[in-house]
């Protein structure tokens with residue numbers, strides 16, 4: 001249990017407690033700042049906060065209890081803001097769950113109790129499920145209500161007996177598992193709009209018939225005046241799985257390194273492979289298949305197939321303006337270049353002020369990054385829509401191995417929220433599907449170098465393993481690319497011909513790696529070496545290919 005600050009006494013009852021200025025001030029000035037900044041889902045950990053404000057108080061009266069959904073606005077020193085959702089309840093007796101999150105202690109009309117995160121309370125979780133089953137509409141004020149929507153997969157009698165538990169994994173939101181059949185993701189960082197996750201999951205499941213994304217189970221939205229929808233939570237079907245693609249990949253890379261080190265193979269004996277060149281799994285030289293296994297290559301092909309099918313589905317609606325594929329044009333180029341130059345400048349400044357946190361190779365790569373400033377800017381500014389004939393579509397946007405679940409040698413794709421740092425409008429801009437492919441390629445690179453840098457057992461063979469790693473990266477990405485393109489072409493997904501594909505992939509690989517550098521410096525600086533290494537490899541390959 002985290003340390004609590006002073007208890008607040010109020011004469012207001014729970015239903016009117018936010019009308020008491022003493023309570024309100026303690027809540028927003030003391031409890032929220034102390035609580036929210038420690039949460040995994042709070043994105044602004046490395047930016048000083050100017051002020052926390054209560055943006056909205058949304059009461060949710062139910063048969064199970066009276067809850068609040070507080071929308072907290074965080075105003076950062078540099079001037080931008082974010083909004084977060086806090087579902088709250090008041091309890092006099094703490095439930096048994098040890099990790100219940102308490103915001104503050106209060107005495108309401110003489111009764112001592114705690115202000116807690118409602119998600120830890122079974123009654124609250126059941127209330128949400130019940131309202132979803134009933135597709136309830138719960139008014140908050142004029143033209144202002146909660147809208148629960150039950151998706152096609154849920155049936156009315158499923159509310160008769162409810163079991164619920166909080167999901168216990170590292171995540172950016174908070175999820176509840178119901179009846180071992182559904183998972184409800186309660187969004188923490190809110191956008192005053194439809195969340196793309198909600199929009200895309202529903203579209204893929206109910207309209208496009210994409211079978212490898214979880215089925216849409218329902219949603220909770222806050223509808224503001226003017227039919228303005230804010231996504232609060234998304235229910236999907238729970239997929240039985242053997243874990244995330246990320247853990248699977250780490251295991252496979254480790255065994256490839258071990259197999260190599262335990263063999264008589266020499267790096268110089270391993271055949272050379274071209275960069276971003278399509279290769280069928282069956283034509284990968286035996287020396288590599290022996291190291292990584294044929295089943296693994298089959299799974300890479302399967303992941304490529306599902307990725308391409310996701311894009312085919314996302315491009316399938318030719319009527320709805322939110323989904324219709326678009327050509328490249330100068331507006332898009334300006335938007336992209338501005339965005340990337342902004343992101344690059346931000347990373348450059350961040351890196352300069354964080355150099356003291358890096359050491360060894362990481363520090364060396366950081367200096368190299370700094371000295372390549374003009375090359376990187378040139379790369380981003382080189383984007384030229386006139387050279388591109390393929391189409392832009394809605395994409396996943398934050399596609400990496402942590403977003404795919406392995407299920408019996410197949411994969412399901414999750415979490416369509418888009419790139420965490422982008423604004424909600426930017427997340428919905430149609431982009432090349434190859435940006436997602438670049439995202440997963442970066443993830444392959446991460447798995448290789450996370451294994452190499454984080455596992456002590458490879459310390460004495462870093463150079464050899466690093467060379468092996470760059471070869472394995474080519475094996476995996478080339479096999480992926482071959483399968484992805486075959487499925488895309490067969491289904492008429494317009495990704496362009498070889499030159500255009502390679503151009504877009506290279507462009508987005510650097511974009512992704514630069515994005516990741518910021519993510520790592522903010523969230524886990526000792527991982528910054530991975531995108532830094534990636535950036536240098538991308539620039540060096542381009543240099544060698546000139």
Ligand SMILES: Nc1ncnc2c1ncn2[C@@H]1O[C@H](COP(=O)(O)OP(=O)(O)O)[C@@H](O)[C@H]1O
Nearest residue numbers: 171172173174183214236237238239402414415
């Ligand atoms: N439909 C699902 N079936 C099974 N597990 C899921 C499902 N959706 C999410 N998960 C689990 O929850 C984790 C976090 O989900 P995700 O949508 O990425 O949430 P967040 O955006 O909070 O990170 C996933 O990595 C996975 O382990």
Ligand SMILES: O=P(O)(O)O[C@H]1O[C@H](CO)[C@@H](O[C@H]2O[C@H](CO)[C@@H](O)[C@H](O)[C@H]2O)[C@H](O)[C@H]1O
Nearest residue numbers: 172246398400401402420439442443446516519
């Ligand atoms: O939490 P999200 O899924 O929205 O994604 C963010 O966090 C990811 C890390 O959890 C981060 O991914 C980066 O690290 C991964 C390994 O942990 C790696 O597989 C990814 O390729 C790499 O980008 C992601 O970038 C960030 O948006």
